[in-house]
Amino acid sequence: MAATIYEVAALAGVSPATVSRVLNGAAVSPGYAAKVREAATALNFRPNRTARTLRRQSSEIIALIIPDIENPFYTALARGVEDRALAAGYSVVLCNTDDQHDKEARYLDIAISEQMAGVVLAPASARTDIDALLARNTPVVTVDRSTHGHAVDAVLMDNTDGGRAATSALYDEGFLRVACITGPRDVETADQRADGWREVFTAHSPRVKAENYLRRANYRVDGGRAAMADLMRMRRPPDAVFVANNLMSVGALQHLLSIDMEPPAIGLASLGDLPFTTWQKKGVTVLPWPGRRLGLTAADLLLSRIGGDHGPARTIITRGSDEDDPTG
Amino acid sequence: MAATIYEVAALAGVSPATVSRVLNGAAVSPGYAAKVREAATALNFRPNRTARTLRRQSSEIIALIIPDIENPFYTALARGVEDRALAAGYSVVLCNTDDQHDKEARYLDIAISEQMAGVVLAPASARTDIDALLARNTPVVTVDRSTHGHAVDAVLMDNTDGGRAATSALYDEGFLRVACITGPRDVETADQRADGWREVFTAHSPRVKAENYLRRANYRVDGGRAAMADLMRMRRPPDAVFVANNLMSVGALQHLLSIDMEPPAIGLASLGDLPFTTWQKKGVTVLPWPGRRLGLTAADLLLSRIGGDHGPARTIITRGSDEDDPTG
DNA sequence: TTGTAAGCGTTATCAT
DNA sequence: ATGATAACGCTTACAA
Secondary structure (H helix, E strand, C coil): CCCCHHHHHHHHCCCHHHHHHHHHCCCCCHHHHHHHHHHHHHCCCCCCHHHHHHHHCCCCEEEEEECCCCCHHHHHHHHHHHHHHHHCCCEEEEEECCCCHHHHHHHHHHHHHCCCCEEEECCCCCCCCCHHHHHCCCCEEEECCCCCCCCCEEEEECHHHHHHHHHHHHHHCCCCCEEEEECCCCCHHHHHHHHHHHHHHHHHCCCCCHHHHEEECCCCHHHHHHHHHHHHCCCCCCCEEEECCHHHHHHHHHHHHHCCCCCCCCEEEEECCCCCCCCCCCCEEEECCCHHHHHHHHHHHHHHHHCCCCCCCCEEEECHHHCCCCCC | CCCCHHHHHHHHCCCHHHHHHHHHCCCCCHHHHHHHHHHHHHCCCCCCHHHHHHHHCCCCEEEEEECCCCCHHHHHHHHHHHHHHHHCCCEEEEEECCCCHHHHHHHHHHHHHCCCCEEEECCCCCCCCCHHHHHCCCCEEEECCCCCCCCCEEEEECHHHHHHHHHHHHHHCCCCCEEEEECCCCCHHHHHHHHHHHHHHHHHCCCCCHHHHEEECCCCHHHHHHHHHHHHCCCCCCCEEEECCHHHHHHHHHHHHHCCCCCCCCEEEEECCCCCCCCCCCCEEEECCCHHHHHHHHHHHHHHHHCCCCCCCCEEEECHHHCCCCCC
16 A cells, blocks of 8 residues: 555666665756656655664654643643754654653653654653663753753753742742742652742741741642642741742632632742733732743754764753743 | 564574564463563563564554644643553654644654554644545544544534534623634634524624624634734624633633723633633633543544444534533 | 564665 | 665564
8 A cells, every 4th residue: 555665666767775865865866866756756655764763773753751741831841842853854742641650661661662863851750760761872851850860961940049039039029928839759840949948938937947838739730729728727827828830829829819818918929930821910929930941952952962962961950030032 | 782582582592483472472381481571671672663563564652633732622632542542552642733734744744654553633624634644544533623525533522512502601691792702714613613603693683793793813822812802992892702712711811801801791601611720700601621531532433443443434523511521 | 382584664785 | 876685673474
């Protein structure tokens, strides 16, 4: 059914090798080249990438592995990766891990066994194991989060600084007790953002045990809502809260509205834009968290590795407050 | 670097065929099987899927091609497809077309030339051409939208009914002039949703030219905002609006809040949940638009086709108002 | 049950 | 510039 280069060759009156050369832009006499192209369209020929990949030992596909496809931060990141990759002639396939190591391992395996050109990975946790990829010299760039014990390029945000900046902003507005809702226990970004918060909190309330005002949730809307509710049930509730990611901020805000505590009656600072927000009133502080930019940068690094760059591993850290040109 | 079944075979003292049999669960004596597995782990062997696909003429990967990865409706749909596919032993790769036919064509080509097991496709428009896929007997299921002139399975929402139901709901609430913001011109869902609206609108305002109260936008937030603004600038603005998708509803609501016209001062009905909404007040009517359910169904159909079902093409149409078990 | 060997559709090497 | 041919790593008749 599907035509091969043999059939194209036969129709064009040349050898399969010549057809291949035409397809790959090698030197072929114009006459033959034309004939081949004609034959190819006549037969509706599509090169078999599987065979090509097998022979070449590498495909032209980049895997982008992310923990939560429903989080707009990661879809923005995906757009960034896509834009650069497509421009460079690579295609991007997206793989969603749901923050589960088994799903993630499965997709990492696929990246290997499909001989993908490279992988942009936002790891489920620092324990994610990419040795198998590296053993096969598949370029890997981690983004948003890093992995332990691997010398690979990483494109990260300055999470500690983000926590500090957002928390400070609330104190600067005059709030007196800023709580923190951060992410799950074994996710490094969650710890770092909380670290930044703790530093500022402790400076303002040296006598108060910071941990009392710290909550951990799942980086999703429901988690933020529950954590916010929990904080408000405290004997002495905070008068402001730093929420460590976009979705949990939505949840936190939802809870606050439900109990009629609209910001700025209570302070709220979010790391990352509230997606699709219909929130009009001022009172919510947002620290930009440029997913698309991260994706662009990660793709650039990956493409340079695919291109043969064997220099030492690079780590690029961006501060949320640095954001200048969001369209970058 | 990467071990092959030949090396595993050598280490285990068997033939490559036996290794393959162990890997694929064919009948092999337990002793050999154990030895093979041992050798495989010792060499950190990963089967080369490229070679397998080339030989078998089909991979175990399903492509899911969607027009807008940033729309939560499609990411929910993706989750549905994923859940079913992973359970059946297939992996899902997501491809984002941005509603652009060239990007879409590229991914369709890849699906062919990577010999993917099947494709779940939400077409950029009805003009999307899937003949090449069908010519190669790659199972295709379209979802959310259909394509013209192809006899393939389709999983659709009843868009006309949705438009009718949402519009009627507004009139039932007592609004007198319900405008409509629908999607782009060449997207069938946009026309159908508008058709449903037009029917109800005309019944209530037989003298008024319906088209005056119809706006088309891009199914995204900015489009909804602009269209809403445009409607409100009319000499005789509507007192309610039916918005044909989730993201445009967000945009419309944003505009209304910005001019201090909070629902229910003006009526707003949305086809599909407002994503990540922080909108508390009542006054927005939401017709469920179950993306995940669509994904589950589409995957089921596709898997049955992959499994060899050659029956006539099926079209499954769901009504938004039918929604019973959103967790499906 | 196990092994041998052909073949999947390319690309790349080597002659010519 | 072009063609013949081996090779990529696996699966699957077919034989034993």
